[in-house]
Each structure stands twice: as structure tokens, then as C-alpha cells.
Amino acid sequence: MPKTRLAVIALLGVGFVWGAAFVLMKDAIEQQPYMDFLATRFSIAAIAMILLRPRVALSFKPGDLKFGSIIGIVLALGFITQTLGLSLTTAATSGFLTGLYVVFTPLIAWLFTRKKFATRVIIGVILAAAGLAIFSGTATDVEFRIGQLWLVLCAVFFAIHILLLGAYGKGRSSYRMAMIQISFAAVTCWAFALADGYQPPPNFEVWFAVLFTALLSTVIAFWVQTWAQTLIDPARVALLITSEVIFSAALAVGLGQEPLTVAMVVGGGIMLTAMLIVEWPTQSEPEIPLEAKLHE
Numbered sequence: 617m618p619k620t621r622l623a624v625i626a627l628l629g630v631g632f633v634w635g636a637a638f639v640l641m642k643d644a645i646e647q648q649p650y651m652d653f654l655a656t657r658f659s660i661a662a663i664a665m666i667l668l669r670p671r672v673a674l675s676f677k678p679g680d681l682k683f684g685s686i687i688g689i690v691l692a693l694g695f696i697t698q699t700l701g702l703s704l705t706t707a708a709t710s711g712f713l714t715g716l717y718v719v720f721t722p723l724i725a726w727l728f729t730r731k732k733f734a735t736r737v738i739i740g741v742i743l744a745a746a747g748l749a750i751f752s753g754t755a756t757d758v759e760f761r762i763g764q765l766w767l768v769l770c771a772v773f774f775a776i777h778i779l780l781l782g783a784y785g786k787g788r789s790s791y792r793m794a795m796i797q798i799s800f801a802a803v804t805c806w807a808f809a810l811a812d813g814y815q816p817p818p819n820f821e822v823w824f825a826v827l828f829t830a831l832l833s834t835v836i837a838f839w840v841q842t843w844a845q846t847l848i849d850p851a852r853v854a855l856l857i858t859s860e861v862i863f864s865a866a867l868a869v870g871l872g873q874e875p876l877t878v879a880m881v882v883g884g885g886i887m888l889t890a891m892l893i894v895e896w897p898t899q900s901e902p903e904i905p906l907e908a909k910l911h912e
Contacts, residue, residue, distance in 0.1 A: 635863025751883025
């Protein structure tokens with residue numbers, strides 16, 4: 617299987633894990649302060665990555681700490697604003713506004729680099745945005761209260777994170793870069809968590825959410841994302857991991873947390889169509905020469 621196709625499948629897996637985490641976190645942050653939850657999550661993730669592969673994780677190369685720290689802080693800001701927004705709004709609104717990073721990614725890239733995207737990517741972005749709007753049922757009735765504003769800011773941070781990772785993650789160990797990002801995200805979250813006194817997870821349910829998001833949604837997912845972005849461009853990455861919104865809704869419906877609606881079916885179908893348009897292989901598509909660093 618070509619590495620680009622493998623990266624696509626892996627990123628869809630990331631979308632599934634993040635979708636599941638979205639459902640778990642909604643209940644967890646009602647029982648533990650969201651900043652304390654994030655600090656615990658990222659700390660466990662960073663420690664796990666160092667223990668699993670200490671030689672790779674700590675064999676820093678020139679520029680690793682410089683770029684990894686910046687990307688990690690941006691990542692932390694994205695999760696802080698997302699989790700704060702999630703605590704203040706409904707799941708549907710949170711999913712829609714967080715998913716706006718699929719629109720912000722190419723827009724910010726164009727603003728700073730004037731990089732042109734293929735026509736099918738532009739079509740895919742438009743369809744994905746429309747699908748997200750229908751999917752959440754907020755296409756014409758989004759009330760920009762404080763929670764919604766936090767989520768819009770979250771989408772901007774996630775878009776910047778994707779672009780920075782695409783620009784400065786190539787040619788570096790994906791494992792080490794993921795570890796550095798997660799470590800600096802942990803430091804950033806602890807700075808806020810300690811300001812008003814840290815509260816540990818109060819029960820098994822919250823601990824399960826912490827460990828799930830730390831090990832699967834953070835260690836595995838960001839390692840995969842960092843590796844995949846050495847193979848495919850940031851706009852396509854943004855579209856693929858937007859699938860987390862579909863997966864989170866499917867899990868919420870399956871677990872009986874939310875009813876199945878026409879908006880979910882139609883919006884989800886449009887989003888899947890957008891991803892197929894962008895990802896459908898073409899004979900003219902050039903091969904990506906850069907080798908991945910997954911097994912370094």
C-alpha cells in the first residue's frame with residue numbers, strides 16, 4: 617500500500633479516536649476542572665512517550681526543541697480553548713465550531729504564504745464547511761456567546777498547529793516531535809492548573825477518560841498526525857481529521873446520548889463526500905519523495 621494511502625487511513629483512525637475522546641471528555645470535565653484534566657492528560661502522555669522510547673524521545677536534533685516547543689504551546693492553546701468552549705456550549709455547537717479549522721487551515725496558509733491549492737481541495741473545503749453546518753444544525757442560528765467565541769478561537773489555533781507542523785515537522789523524527797509538543801502542552805496547562813489549586817481526577821470514570829485521551833488520543837494520535845504530515849499537505853490533513861465530528865456523533869447516538877437526526881445523516885454524508893473528492897487518487901498526482909520517520 618502506498619504510504620500516502622496508509623497516511624489517509626491512519627488519519628481517519630485519529631478522527632475516530634478523537635471523536636470517542638470528545639464524548640468521554642464531555643462528562644469528565646463536569647467532574648474535574650478542565651485545566652486540571654488537561655494537565656493530567658498531557659503529563660501522562662509525555663511520560664509514557666519518554667518511557668516507551670527514551671533513546672528516540674530524548675535524542676534531540678538542532679531545531680527540535682525550538683520548533684517543537686512553539687508547536688506544543690499552540691497545541692495547548694487549542695485544547696484549552698476547545699475544552700473551555702465544550703464546558704459552556706452544547707456538543708453540536710462545539711463540533712461545528714471546532715471543525716472550522718478545516719476552513720481556517722487553507723485560509724491562513726493563503727494569507728501568509730499565498731500558496732495555491734488544487735481545485736478539488738477548495739471544493740472539498742467548501743463542502744466540508746457546508747456539511748459541518750448542516751451536521752450540527754447551526755447553519756443559520758449560531759449564537760456567538762462566550763462559549764462559541766472560545767471554540768472559534770480553538771479552530772484558529774488548531775489550524776495554525778496543522779500549518780506549523782506541516783512546515784517544521786518534516787525531516788524530523790515524528791515520535792520525538794510529538795513528545796516535545798505534548799511535553800510543552802503539559803507545561804502550559806500546568807501553569808494555568810496550579811493558579812487556582814490542582815484537583816486530581818475524582819473517580820474511575822474520570823481516570824478512564826484521562827488515560828484514554830492521554831494514551832490513545834494524545835500519544836498515538838499525535839504521533840500518527842506528525843508522521844502523516846510528512847506525506848500529505850496540511851489542507852488534506854485538516855479535512856481528514858475533521859472526521860472526528862462524524863465519529864463523535866455516531867458514538868453519541870450509539871450510546872444513547874443524542875438522538876439520530878436528519879441533519880447528522882445529511883451533514884455527515886456531505887463531509888464524507890468532501891473527503892472522497894480530495895482523497896480520490898488521480899494519475900496526475902505526484903509522488904511525495906520525503907520518507908517518513910515513523911520507525912526511526
